[in-house]
Amino acid sequence: MPADTRILIASDRDVVAARQQGRALALRTGFSMSEATLIATAISELARNIVSYANQGSVTLRPVYGSNGATGLTIVASDSGPGITDVTLALRDGYSSSGGLGLGLPGVRRLMDEFDIVSKAGSGTTVTVTKWLP
């Protein structure tokens, strides 16, 4: 089983590096160019959230194999930043606490097949998303 790739995120340059590595891994995993772009876009949003809200954190890329023989790619975006007080609100389309378009997290949820978020005010946020090969 291929090892995880962990990318440290501390600047906007790292956001670009993370999404480029994610795209390359997605293509190697067997995803089409179009699906790889969806994955790269999701990574870009998640990594930017880390830089914007927590200053630093990491993005882990993990090839995954489902029990039914499915192949996928899991992305774990993790930080020890301020956390999200109201996760439900943060997942609502159009809501932004940073003056952005408010499409980040709800958008990522639409781009991927599985979406999970664990966040606690004061102790950081971990977003785990997975895309399965069709």
Added chain:
Amino acid sequence: MQVPILKQGGVLIATIQAALSDADLLELRTALVRQVVRYRSSGVIVDVTAMDVMDSFASRTLLEISHMIRLRGAATVIVGIQPEVAFAMVQLGLTLEDIPTALDLEEGLAYLQQKARSIN
């Protein structure tokens, strides 16, 4: 990664040549607005053919560029959005509805020329 800006008559053409960081995008915004003022340009084309990802930050910055340039009385056209990038943008909820888009540089120039004719 600096984006070269070419002046062709009254039109400025910015050709993005690689993946851009957020700082690069903001730099492009500043450079374009400055040059529109300096050259009294009537139109701007931003060629995004080489952009790997158009996420919410990139879309917001392009919207800002187009709004700032419109306030100067000039028009902006985005050209070259790749099909897979367009697919991801729509899923994300980004439609760039306020900005004219065209298939490529040629179509973008044709759009600006037509717009200039309709004003004069």
